[in-house]
Amino acid sequence: MLPRDALAESLRAAEKPALVAFVTAGFPEPDGFLRLLAEVAAAADAVEIGVPFTDPMADGVTIQRSSQAALSNGVSLGWILDQLASRDFELASPILLMSYLNPLLAFGYDALAARAAEVGVSGFIVPDLPYEESAPLRTALEPHGLALVQLVTPATPPDRLIALCQSSQGFVYAVTRTGITGGAATFPPEAAEYLAAVGAASDLPVCAGFGVRARDQVEEIGQHADGVIVGSALIEALERGDSAAEFLAGLRPR
Amino acid sequence: MAQLDTSDASAVLAALIAGDLPDSDGRFGPYGGRYIPETLVPAVSRLTDGVERFLHDEAFQRRLDEELRDWIGRPTALTHVPRLSARWNADVWLKREDLAHTGAHKINNAIGQALLAQALGATRIVAETGAGQHGVASAAACARLGLPCVVYMGEIDVARQAPNVDRMRRLGAEVVPVTSGDRTLRAAIDEAIRDWVSDPVGTYYLLGSAVGPHPYPYLVRELQSVIGKEARAQMLERGGLPDAAFACVGGGSNAIGLYHGFLGDETVRLYGVEAGGRGDALGENSATLAAGKPGVLHGAYSILLYDADGQIQETHSVSAGLDYPGVGPEHALLRDIGRVEYVTASDNEALAAVDELCAAEGILPALESAHALAGARRWARQNPGTRILIGLSGRGDKDMPILAQHPIGSTDADKEHSDAAA
Numbered sequence: 001m002l003p004r005d006a007l008a009e010s011l012r013a014a015e016k017p018a019l020v021a022f023v024t025a026g027f028p029e030p031d032g033f034l035r036l037l038a039e040v041a042a043a044a045d046a047v048e049i050g051v052p053f054t055d056p057m058a059d060g061v062t063i064q065r066s067s068q069a070a071l072s073n074g075v076s077l078g079w080i081l082d083q084l085a086s087r088d089f090e091l092a093s094p095i096l097l098m099s100y101l102n103p104l105l106a107f108g109y110d111a112l113a114a115r116a117a118e119v120g121v122s123g124f125i126v127p128d129l130p131y132e133e134s135a136p137l138r139t140a141l142e143p144h145g146l147a148l149v150q151l152v153t154p155a156t157p158p159d160r161l162i163a164l165c166q167s168s169q170g171f172v173y174a175v176t177r178t179g180i181t182g183g184a185a186t187f188p189p190e191a192a193e194y195l196a197a198v199g200a201a202s203d204l205p206v207c208a209g210f211g212v213r214a215r216d217q218v219e220e221i222g223q224h225a226d227g228v229i230v231g232s233a234l235i236e237a238l239e240r241g242d243s244a245a246e247f248l249a250g251l252r253p254r
Numbered sequence: 255m256a257q258l259d260t261s262d263a264s265a266v267l268a269a270l271i272a273g274d275l276p277d278s279d280g281r282f283g284p285y286g287g288r289y290i291p292e293t294l295v296p297a298v299s300r301l302t303d304g305v306e307r308f309l310h311d312e313a314f315q316r317r318l319d320e321e322l323r324d325w326i327g328r329p330t331a332l333t334h335v336p337r338l339s340a341r342w343n344a345d346v347w348l349k350r351e352d353l354a355h356t357g358a359h360k361i362n363n364a365i366g367q368a369l370l371a372q373a374l375g376a377t378r379i380v381a382e383t384g385a386g387q388h389g390v391a392s393a394a395a396c397a398r399l400g401l402p403c404v405v406y407m408g409e410i411d412v413a414r415q416a417p418n419v420d421r422m423r424r425l426g427a428e429v430v431p432v433t434s435g436d437r438t439l440r441a442a443i444d445e446a447i448r449d450w451v452s453d454p455v456g457t458y459y460l461l462g463s464a465v466g467p468h469p470y471p472y473l474v475r476e477l478q479s480v481i482g483k484e485a486r487a488q489m490l491e492r493g494g495l496p497d498a499a500f501a502c503v504g505g506g507s508n509a510i511g512l513y514h515g516f517l518g519d520e521t522v523r524l525y526g527v528e529a530g531g532r533g534d535a536l537g538e539n540s541a542t543l544a545a546g547k548p549g550v551l552h553g554a555y556s557i558l559l560y561d562a563d564g565q566i567q568e569t570h571s572v573s574a575g576l577d578y579p580g581v582g583p584e585h586a587l588l589r590d591i592g593r594v595e596y597v598t599a600s601d602n603e604a605l606a607a608v609d610e611l612c613a614a615e616g617i618l619p620a621l622e623s624a625h626a627l628a629g630a631r632r633w634a635r636q637n638p639g640t641r642i643l644i645g646l647s648g649r650g651d652k653d654m655p656i657l658a659q660h661p662i663g664s665t666d667a668d669k670e671h672s673d674a675a676a
Contacts, residue, residue, distance in 0.1 A: 053564075053565065053566075054435065054436075054565045054566040055435060055440065055441075055444050055551060055552070055566050056444075057291070057443075057444045057447040057448060057451075057552070058291040058293070058447075058448070058451060059448075060448075061434075064434055064435075068434075071565065076563035076565070077563060077564065078563065100550075101289055101550045102549045102550050102551060102558070102560060102564040102565075102566070103563060103564030103565070104564070105548075105549055105550060105564060106549065106560065106561075106562065106563060106564030107564065127291050127292075128289045128290060128291060128550065128553070129289060130288060130289070130290060130291075130292055130295050132279070132288065133287055133288060133289055150292075151291075151292040152292060153292050153293045155293060155295075155296045155297075155454060155455070156292065156295070156296065157296060160295070160296075164292075175292070175293065178293050178451065178452065178453070178454055179293070179451060179452040179453075180448045180451055180452060
């Protein structure tokens with residue numbers, strides 16, 4: 001099975017809602033990266049590994065802070081791939097790389113796709129790459145069966161929503177509110193309608209995120225989406241020194 | 255990336271002159287495009303539609319022309335500078351954007367975009383600023399049109415351009431110091447984009463340079479082209495076209511506006527002068543076209559300064575307005591086809607150029623504009639007796655705190671010579 005299909009299957013097979021966890025690579029410490037990744041992969045149903053970038057223009061203060069800390073510790077895309085290559089154990093869930101475009105461009109798309117497939121990455125999420133500009137990366141990922149996950153937002157017009165859902169791979173990333181990552185989250189009544197529209201437009205699992213930090217939100221969003229994405233709240237838990245596994249377990253509906 | 259055959263430079267130039275670039279994808283050859291979060295796609299599409307609908311609409315143009323004339327004071331003067339000409343052994347002319355209202359070319363763009371924002375029904379304006387000139391221009395334009403304005407400014411720039419911070423606040427803008435990232439212009443743009451992402455419907459992002467996602471590089475160029483149009487007509491009235499025209503290039507808005515008056519004049523050589531800072535090493539300058547590689551930052555594919563991992567490089571320039579690791583995508587294309595040659599001037603050359611213009615002609619140029627002067631001075635030495643036009647993009651009052659650290663005569667332009675592009 002292609003990595004992107006295995007990713008979709010894994011999210012479908014998970015207990016509802018699937019939990020997708022985001023961690024900034026090498027945060028809080030580069031040394032413990034693989035250990036933390038194994039822990040998060042065991043507690044979640046898929047893991048987004050954040051590639052730190054100097055100019056994370058779609059991210060709020062929490063992910064900016066973790067990104068900056070990782071960069072100060074020498075974390076780079078090459079380092080992340082080398083770390084993944086060096087592991088001698090299987091991860092319990094599929095992993096994706098979430099990166100702004102420039103580090104991917106600097107690495108070179110073809111070399112990146114080959115290396116990512118080799119080290120067990122299932123796909124990519126690129127917040128500053130809208131569909132219209134995505135053909136070169138998509139073409140490079142295709143021979144390796146890696147997913148390019150498409151984001152949709154409540155502001156996405158209906159015809160575009162259908163096109164984006166049809167072009168997405170692995171899953172559809174449904175941003176539940178406009179804005180940057182990590183902001184305050186309430187679940188507005190129109191969100192249910194929006195997620196229903198995303199679900200109707202997509203043959204893939206729909207995972208919803210942006211600002212999810214508590215079990216009741218997971219339960220609520222879980223009624224309208226296949227999966228829930230948790231990012232800033234997990235980073236904040238790590239900043240507090242909390243256990244990632246316990247924090248993620250605490251988000252699962254009882 | 256979509257590739258255009260830039261090997262046929264004359265065809266590309268003809269397309270630029272004919273107004274065929276950017277193409278419908280927002281590309282200048284391989285450069286440009288729209289690398290934006292999905293949240294902004296509808297907002298940028300609305301902006302693109304608005305630009306198409308209003309920018310060349312007769313009523314909009316009439317309103318803009320009135321503001322340019324009555325509020326900004328256009329056309330700005332073309333000044334012959336005989337004493338500087340004698341020193342340089344050249345015939346030197348200055349296009350005086352320093353005389354535009356608020357003291358720099360930035361106002362041409364700010365009032366145009368503020369009028370556009372109003373036409374599009376925006377209720378709030380956000381802007382970024384480096385030197386503070388675009389922030390002041392945005393604050394003034396918003397006050398003029400009764401729109402609330404928030405200006406993001408890196409905290410390093412807040413400190414080194416303090417006079418402009420107070421001006422913005424008095425003009426009614428909220429100035430937000432940015433403490434993230436590199437704490438200069440680049441971080442201010444990141445933060446303005448974050449603000450816009452949070453309210454893409456009601457907020458209009460008034461971007462100050464010819465950078466960013468399409469349609470900004472096009473929109474800003476069109477609004478700044480008034481500089482080149484006026485300058486060309488004024489030069490012809492005063493004896494003929496120049497042999498060479500110089501402009502400083504950070505993001506490159508005043509330069510692209512000046513160049514567009516002369517792209518079709520084969521005899522006019524065009525030069526861009528980037529900030530050579532303290533030297534050629536990475537991080538010591540902001541010489542993007544001299545030292546950069548193609549990449550994506552702030553929504554466009556262009557030439558950037560970044561390291562082997564794709565991380566954007568910290569930059570340095572004595573001039574806050576040039577202290578930026580990217581450049582407008584159209585400049586990248588103009589470089590590739592050889593229509594414009596990009597060189598650098600060091601901090602010290604720029605500082606010396608400020609003193610020289612003050613003493614010789616009684617004009618205090620902005621440190622940004624002083625880079626254009628320094629580049630032209632060097633060229634005049636190699637090409638004696640030529641007719642030279644310099645885009646004097648702004649006035650230097652805002653730089654007094656920096657100039658105070660460099661006593662008069664402490665910099666010698668002849669001793670310092672850094673030209674990474676040469």
